Amino acid sequence: MAILTMREALNQAMAEEMARDPNVFILGEEVGAYQGAYKVTQGLLQKFGEWRVRDTPIAEEAIAGIAVGAAFTGLRPIAEMMTFNFSILALDMIVNHAAKYRYMSGGQVRCPMVMRGPSGAAAQVAAQHSQAFESWFAHVPGLVVVMPSSPRDAKGLLKSAIRDDNPVIFMENEVLYNQKGEVPDEEYHIPLGLSEVKREGSDCTIVAWSRSVLFATEAAKLLAAEGIEVEIVDPRTLRPLDDEPIFDSVRKTNRCVVVEEGWRVAGFGAEIADRVQRECFDSLDAPVVRVTAADVPMPYSRVLEKAYLPQPDKVAAAVKQVLYR
């Protein structure tokens, strides 16, 4: 197995799928000549030419709309959002068009596209550039929402997302781009809608995805030092949600903490907490506790940014809370 960064793993996934299927193409801001704002599309323009790696003007609605229209004609576009913060400008294309045409047409249309790019907070880029919108997209029937936390998952899930015939919102994370991990050398893909236990433990279940898996993993180390063993379940795909492994884990540990980078009110963690209380009511020894971002816009100052985000110590405190310790 090779050790790759998530950036390299994503790049490999796209390069391999583009070589495999001439219907796959990429468009977005700075994806070509600039080699990608975050270098995820590095080298692809040279390999595949400008019609398959298309630099666009700064026009998110056009980027998404072109992906939708091209997908309707049978192509498999990958629309890169420089960051998902800007996807709000394209929300009408995703929510009203990509997600709904199949339904409104009585099943005549399919929209096999991927919208991908970094989501969540980077470092000190303040309120308009640090948002976690997975809950918004996961709310919409017709969309698939994927959030990988490791290089291996990123590559395997992106390959599935590209080959899948539904519109997939594939949310990466800037902080994770440089994270390294083992990636199989051979051809593989990971099905969408498949949770994975990232760490086994018997005392408390932590459900976390994307960068929150890092917070949870750090918390697990702090807690292990105190003799508390947590189990981390990463759903990897929020819609469709593979919730059974979460329930299995909670039935074993009898406790559950959900960690997310988004805001608390109506956040996706509330959906998980709802399902857990309904399916595991008799197993729970404590209420489900959520660790989220503070319910305010992201501040700039390093000190405030730290206070805003979920942190390993906050996750550890939540685990102790459900353990009544």
Add this chain to the structure above:
Amino acid sequence: MNREEAFELYRQMALIRRFEERCAQLYVEGKIGGFLHLYIGQEAVAVGAIGLLRPDDYFITSYRDHGYALARGTDPRPLMAELCGKLGGISRGKGGSMHFYDVPRGNFGGDGIVGGHLPIAAGMGYGIRLRGTDQVVLCFFGDGAINEGAFHEALNVSALWGLPVVYIIENNRYGMGTSLDRASSVKDLYQRGSAYGITRRDVNGMDLVEVRNVVGEAIDRARQDKRPTLLEIETYRYRGHSMSDPGKYRTKDEVEQMMKHDPIFQFGKRLIEQERFTQADLDALDKEILLQVDEAVQFSEQSPWPGVATLYEDVYVRSPYINMKAAERDPAWQATMREDRVPEEFPAPAKVGS
């Protein structure tokens, strides 16, 4: 245009008119619900433009969409059934008036978001360029759409990359109840194309022949030169924005003046003056069309209501890349299928009157 072609175009316009007059009745009777936006007065635009397409070309339209489907030859029966929310509807009763799709005929539907389908038209054009075929896309929208950001984003990239799309503004002078004078800084809407270096034209949309001539040139430009065009086709809707609109923002006199230029009447008059057809021919055709509309209504009435189980169908496509065991805990995933549906295969009621 030969004699048969001319007759066929006249027939299509008359069918749209009679079909929609009947829609208005059914709406009043409560058989059609929701929003009903009638195209009456604008028929020459859809018929003139769509008649020029090849079978493999695409088009996408605004929500005032009945005319385009009929002009493309979609059977009026599933269209009427769609309006009444029946399972035999062109979109299985899930779209209604604003969402007529007929993908095998290249009709990617009526879009309910003003201007929302313009970037999608550009994407269909991009797909054509990437594949290297010589298809074209027609994109129809109202004068209200030109003030949306989507209009500008779509036009810019279409010109920038050479996308084979003909953008057609159907200027009926009102975006719902707001007149153009109160909505657009530029009164000649086709001038908006100059910002993007797009070839543009102003067209009299009450004249079928003029529509055909100008759209034909634009289609050639798209097909051969891979260049987009922006056309402003000046037309008029006789009815309100939707059935709930009493139209108090314009005078009765204005409507009557415009009705004097009625596209169907004018074209019929021309056919008679050229001695290609007699008034009796056109009257006989009208009777046939009224029967056809009756049949569509009958079909619709006999078409079954959609079963509640269909509520969950057509959200997703069944996929080998999804962990279906988990996904199927959601009924929308349970109801998925691998294929797309074809309108002809939608359930039809037993044949009427035979």
